[in-house]
Amino acid sequence: MTHSQSGRFAIVGVGTTEYGAFPHRDDYGLAAEAFAHAVGDCGIDKREIDGLLISRLPHHARTAETIGIEPRWTLQLPGHGRMSGIGIVEAMAALDAGLCNYAVLLYANIGRSRRVHYGGDEDPGFWDPWGFTSMGGIHAMMFREHMERYGTTTEQLAEVPVAFRHHASLNPGAVMRRPMTIEDHELSRPICEPLRLFDYCLINDGAVCLILTTTERARDLKKKPVRILGTGAQESLRHSSYPEMDFWYEPTRLAGESARGQAGVTHDDIDALMAYDNFAPTVLFSLEGLGFCPRGEAGRFVEGGTLQLGGRLPTNTDGGHLSNSYMQGWALNVEAVRQLRGEGGDRQVADCRIVQYVQSTPCTRSIIYAID
């Protein structure tokens, strides 16, 4: 038996901390701050909260103790990227099954102050003896293949970080706000060629909180609910020791098709895109998989500011992982909510009614949000 979840669940509250380097704070303190902001954002009585999902925080029990809640549904996801999309879909399923009425999703990252490097002995793998390591190395390998197969250039790739930096320059909370040009990108130092420094996400501290409930319960809360119209999911795990040389095309295509189908929308209805951007090439892969451009043509598609505010498809309007904050997808979902509510300030997308989130990753998810 299947039944539709479309439009029946909503994000009602969002909260974020400052982003940066906070060596004197801990995970729970950051999470508590984001939680307090989210509670204030929707005006919920905290005693009503009966669901808790955490990611990257060390322990669910200490999290609940810290913020003083007693849930009847709890789920702890690992601290990997891309758990945000998974977490939101799981929370919807829990609400749908009646396992909780109000789900709090909490994420905190203190990787900057802990000096996390994302490669080498921190993350041992079978290919270390040949010197192959890091998520950046994997994305570099994929992007070289994209260049060879389709003629994509690093100047085209530069459009992604340049657009996101422009958005960050309009976002007072973003970590990296100094404007960047395509030439700046081309002159930045190579990390793992063909990728350069500005193709890599930031590593910074911060926390994010989302509160989800049913659309019906959402009516009693402070702000207009941001409804989840559709979701889609497809993993690509079977050969996970290798870079995914098909650019997550098929999983992204399937997730996008599912999300659009449930939502009853077409590409033209999407006012803004939030695309998981741990590395710049993923954004190109996302555009192709979702079908915003034909396969292999994302390089040409993004030329001339397509992804910038005022362009054809404003993308990562907060600055994304590349320039706003490395909150592993969580902050991009908050940005979707803020754009739909019209809280985008200088970076507001005009007449923003429908926003799509996508993470083209080994765990691909897409979510389509709307406001009435």
Next chain:
Amino acid sequence: MTLSASAPLRRPEPKITPLSAPFWEMANDRTLATPLCNACGQRHFPPGPVCPECLSTDLGWSPVSGRARLVSWVVFHQVYWEDVREDVPYLVATVDLEEGVRLITNLAGAAAEAPVHGMALTVTFVENMSGQLLPVFEAA
């Protein structure tokens, strides 16, 4: 400065486990081999505890021809291990073996200086700092 894999290769030492030991022992005999399922005949890589196709534990090791095609490559400038510093920058490649198995490896000789997408490669072996032979690839 050369991107070619030349001895002694400054790379992290393999962490040899019961599952991977045959790979490294055979490499020292200048043989490139992968696990092969005796039940269904499928190869898989990296070595796992069961055949991922049929779940049989009846696995053996079988040499491959060493012929491969170049799929993609990157050049590391970032130093992720102190031991590797003197070899930076270095090239890492993805290659597809004739037998349908994909490997991450290094390139030697002209292939490293001028890699071409799809070029024909053949396996060769280069010593790392401890004398372990590593399978790498050169132009066929």
